[in-house]
Amino acid sequence: MAAFEAIxxxxxxxxxxxxxHDRVHDQASFAEYLEGLREELGSGANWENTxxxxxxxxxxxxxxxxxxxxxxxxxxxxAEVITAATIYE
Numbered sequence: 071m072a073a074f075e076a077i078x079x080x081x082x083x084x085x086x087x088x089x090x091h092d093r094v095h096d097q098a099s100f101a102e103y104l105e106g107l108r109e110e111l112g113s114g115a116n117w118e119n120t121x122x123x124x125x126x127x128x129x130x131x132x133x134x135x136x137x138x139x140x141x142x143x144x145x146x147x148x149a150e151v152i153t154a155a156t157i158y159e
Contacts, residue, residue, distance in 0.1 A: 091149035100145040107152065117156040129155035 094103050111117065119125040132154040141147035 094149040
C-alpha cells in the first residue's frame with residue numbers, strides 16, 4: 071500500500087475512535103490520543119500491526135514511503151504517523 075493511499079485508510083480508522091489524529095494540536099491532546107489508541111488496542115482493535123516489531127516496521131515503511139509535506143503541527147504529525155502504523159503494510 072502506498073503511503074498516500076494510507077491516509078484515506080487512516081481517516082476511516084479514526085472515525086471509529088473517540089480521538090482522531092486530526093484533533094491533535096498540542097501535548098495534552100496528543101496524550102489523549104495515545105490514551106485512546108492504548109484503550110482501543112487493549113479492547114481488541116482490528117489493527118494490522120499489533121506487535122511492537124510489526125508496528126515499528128510499519129511506521130518506518132510509512133515514513134520512507136510518504137512523499138508529501140509533513141503536517142505543520144508536530145503533535146498532529148506524530149499522531150498521523152502513529153495512526154498509519156496501525157494499518158500500514
